[in-house]
Amino acid sequence: MSSSDRKRGSTPPAEPPGPGGAMHGSVLGKRCFVLDLDGTVYLGNRPVKGAVEFIRRRWDDCDFYFLSNNTSRGPAAYIKKLRSMGIPAEAGQLLSPTLPLAAYLRKSGIERAYLVGNRDYGAALAEAVPELRLGPEDAQAVILSYDTELTYEKLRISAHLLQKPETVYLATHPDPVCPDPAGPLPDVGSFIALYEKAVGRLPDRIFGKPDPAVLGPLPSLYPREAMVIAGDRLSTDKKLADNAGIDFILVLSGEAKEEDLLGEERLPWRMVRDLGELGEDGI
Numbered sequence: 001m002s003s004s005d006r007k008r009g010s011t012p013p014a015e016p017p018g019p020g021g022a023m024h025g026s027v028l029g030k031r032c033f034v035l036d037l038d039g040t041v042y043l044g045n046r047p048v049k050g051a052v053e054f055i056r057r058r059w060d061d062c063d064f065y066f067l068s069n070n071t072s073r074g075p076a077a078y079i080k081k082l083r084s085m086g087i088p089a090e091a092g093q094l095l096s097p098t099l100p101l102a103a104y105l106r107k108s109g110i111e112r113a114y115l116v117g118n119r120d121y122g123a124a125l126a127e128a129v130p131e132l133r134l135g136p137e138d139a140q141a142v143i144l145s146y147d148t149e150l151t152y153e154k155l156r157i158s159a160h161l162l163q164k165p166e167t168v169y170l171a172t173h174p175d176p177v178c179p180d181p182a183g184p185l186p187d188v189g190s191f192i193a194l195y196e197k198a199v200g201r202l203p204d205r206i207f208g209k210p211d212p213a214v215l216g217p218l219p220s221l222y223p224r225e226a227m228v229i230a231g232d233r234l235s236t237d238k239k240l241a242d243n244a245g246i247d248f249i250l251v252l253s254g255e256a257k258e259e260d261l262l263g264e265e266r267l268p269w270r271m272v273r274d275l276g277e278l279g280e281d282g283i
């Protein structure tokens with residue numbers, strides 16, 4: 001199926017095809033899998049049914065990369081979590097907004113920034129950009145990340161900094177909510193709305209999915225047709241795939257429901273209940 005065949009124009013499909021319908025490209029020709037984590041590989045602390053088995057089955061034949069916008073923790077925590085589930089992931093296989101953020105800070109010469117973020121993420125950022133000093137003094141930028149240790153003191157300091165027009169305003173990712181087994185929780189997109197209300201500013205730059213920069217060098221390492229992105233969220237995972245021109249597998253194990261596709265201009269290349277449904281034959 002060519003990309004022009006998949007593009008359905010602006011008219012949404014009358015009825016989204018089911019997993020056995022039109023969206024059934026074969027993954028046999030894929031060599032590079034970029035997998036979203038929460039809702040795709042695991043839900044909270046539980047592996048998604050069949051996902052780990054699928055990844056292990058294809059591990060030796062394909063290259064796997066794991067992609068999360070979640071900046072509440074540093075990369076090491078995600079590697080540890082994947083390994084605890086039986087996926088032998090290495091640090092180089094984890095993609096996150098930290099990579100394009102670090103590149104931006106270096107390129108812009110920003111060496112002093114105030115982080116609205118967790119202690120663990122601050123340590124990861126300092127490791128990624130050793131010359132960066134984090135703190136409110138002479139901060140050239142405010143970096144908004146998924147801060148689950150948020151305090152009013154952090155809001156006060158950051159709001160005052162953002163009232164100076166010269167302060168660069170950066171956000172690690174746009175997701176309004178983070179999935180949680182008990183219901184969605186406010187994520188960076190919600191924090192962005194808070195600052196917009198309070199200080200009348202929107203970020204100068206937002207990293208993470210759906211910005212293809214989050215894929216780092218991958219698009220130059222593999223032919224596009226050998227790559228596939230799998231995820232459970234249309235506004236970030238599918239949009240990233242569409243933006244990067246890469247085939248997309250929608251998994252119904254997380255946020256998106258089949259009927260949500262009615263609003264989509266392009267159908268996913270493949271839709272499955274979960275990664276385990278990709279089957280032992282890999283199709």
Ligand SMILES: [Mg+2]
Nearest residue numbers: 036038039232
């Ligand atoms: Mg997800």
